[in-house]
Amino acid sequence: MINFQNFSFGAKRVLIRVDYNVPLDDQLHVSDDTRIRATLGTLNHILHQGGSVVLMSHLGRPKGGPEDKYSLRHILPALRTIMGGEQEIQFADDCISEKAFAQSAALKPGQVLLLENLRFYPQEEKGDEAFAKKLAGHGDVYINDAFGTAHRAHASTAIIARFFADDAKGFGLVMGSEIANADRVLEHTERPFVAILGGAKVSGKIMIIERLLDKADIILIGGGMSYTFAKAAGGSVGNSMVEEDRLDTARKMVELAKAKGVELLLPIDSVIADRFANDAARKVASNDAIPDGWMGLDIGEKTIAQFRDAILRSRTILWNGPMGVFEMPNFQQGTMAIAQAIADATAQGAFSLVGGGDSVAAVNQFGFADQVSYVSTGGGAMLEYFEGKELPGIAAIAPL
Numbered sequence: 001m002i003n004f005q006n007f008s009f010g011a012k013r014v015l016i017r018v019d020y021n022v023p024l025d026d027q028l029h030v031s032d033d034t035r036i037r038a039t040l041g042t043l044n045h046i047l048h049q050g051g052s053v054v055l056m057s058h059l060g061r062p063k064g065g066p067e068d069k070y071s072l073r074h075i076l077p078a079l080r081t082i083m084g085g086e087q088e089i090q091f092a093d094d095c096i097s098e099k100a101f102a103q104s105a106a107l108k109p110g111q112v113l114l115l116e117n118l119r120f121y122p123q124e125e126k127g128d129e130a131f132a133k134k135l136a137g138h139g140d141v142y143i144n145d146a147f148g149t150a151h152r153a154h155a156s157t158a159i160i161a162r163f164f165a166d167d168a169k170g171f172g173l174v175m176g177s178e179i180a181n182a183d184r185v186l187e188h189t190e191r192p193f194v195a196i197l198g199g200a201k202v203s204g205k206i207m208i209i210e211r212l213l214d215k216a217d218i219i220l221i222g223g224g225m226s227y228t229f230a231k232a233a234g235g236s237v238g239n240s241m242v243e244e245d246r247l248d249t250a251r252k253m254v255e256l257a258k259a260k261g262v263e264l265l266l267p268i269d270s271v272i273a274d275r276f277a278n279d280a281a282r283k284v285a286s287n288d289a290i291p292d293g294w295m296g297l298d299i300g301e302k303t304i305a306q307f308r309d310a311i312l313r314s315r316t317i318l319w320n321g322p323m324g325v326f327e328m329p330n331f332q333q334g335t336m337a338i339a340q341a342i343a344d345a346t347a348q349g350a351f352s353l354v355g356g357g358d359s360v361a362a363v364n365q366f367g368f369a370d371q372v373s374y375v376s377t378g379g380g381a382m383l384e385y386f387e388g389k390e391l392p393g394i395a396a397i398a399p400l
Helices: 034-038 040-048 072-082 098-105 129-136 159-163 173-186 206-212 226-232 244-260 301-312 333-347 357-365 380-386
Strands: 013-017 052-056 089-092 112-115 141-144 169-171 193-197 218-221 263-265 269-273 282-286 295-299 316-320 351-354
Touching: 013 040, 034 040, 034 072, 040 052, 040 173, 072 089, 072 112, 089 098, 098 112, 129 159, 141 159, 169 173, 173 316, 173 351, 173 380, 193 206, 193 301, 206 244, 206 380, 218 301, 226 244, 226 295, 244 263, 263 301, 269 301, 295 301, 295 333, 301 333, 316 333, 316 380, 333 351, 333 357, 351 357
Parallel strands: 013 052, 013 141, 052 112, 089 112, 141 169, 193 218, 193 316, 218 263, 316 351
Antiparallel strands: 269 282, 269 295
8 A cells, every 4th residue: 555645746647536425516517625725735746746637526326327416517617716727627418428438648746637526337336346447447547545435345445456556555634534533533642632522323323332331431412313322221212213123222331331430421401392304393392302293303402512511622523423403593502502611612722633524514515624623524433433334445465
């Protein structure tokens, strides 16, 4: 594996797997350019050395072939803006056509080519070896800088590495930063360590909760999944989201936390609504006494105060998942307050890592992204890394 910082990219065609799977608005304009912006350091490092760059990525979930709304052509304006507006960026309307290979072969030092959506070919997600071998023809060197897809054994993230020698493949700056910051939380923990977990379902967070019970000093549970815990403890949660088949799991987690001496904090109160809508009637209720016909959509002020206190006494902070339906203005107070508490703790010297699509969207939306230590570009990949799973995109280049 090459050392990115020390490798000489001059006169090399560098094939980079990036994660430009970014949200587009109704006009097909990029609405959040975080993942594109994150790759700027990797791109500039190669281009300034006189290398040329071939970018490949997926976008969305096209079914059975090309769909215009998933064309990477739509991210070109954002990419050009981020790269300063003067950088010429060519586009190949296919990723493995003869024309695309002619374009990549003709690249001169300092030039950039963006290939069309890899997922227009089903072979990408199937991890097809022949497809990966074709893609490998676009570069002399392969760099994986797509942490967000590192947990997938796809052709462009894992299989393709087989077609490059050890001294012609490695990780970019995004991938390197993701691993280093995750390891700082997991392996070089400054205590107390608080993990803040939110989101809709317990089922999606079981493994990370189990792993964190061996790592964290404090775990805060918010979001929709907190009502499964509340009901498991015998509470009344009205029409709140509950996974009935996970009640025993929730009880087991609470018992495990006690046995391991981990402080597991659950919401005390909730902002509840009579329907799932921003303009619904609202009031505050105890988290275990939500009336029938009402549902919890955010944490309440008492919970915010308790969670904030736990965050401010911590030195390492991991946040994955919102505290409520923050997309609705009337139910965003809890998530915003947690973001503020993390920013305040960071200002006092704590190390904070925010990861997971909704958490990242929240810190960006509320303007806290530059007030935390690190914002991960990976959602599922970050979760699986914290769960202790081997990520195929990493193992393909740096096997354990």
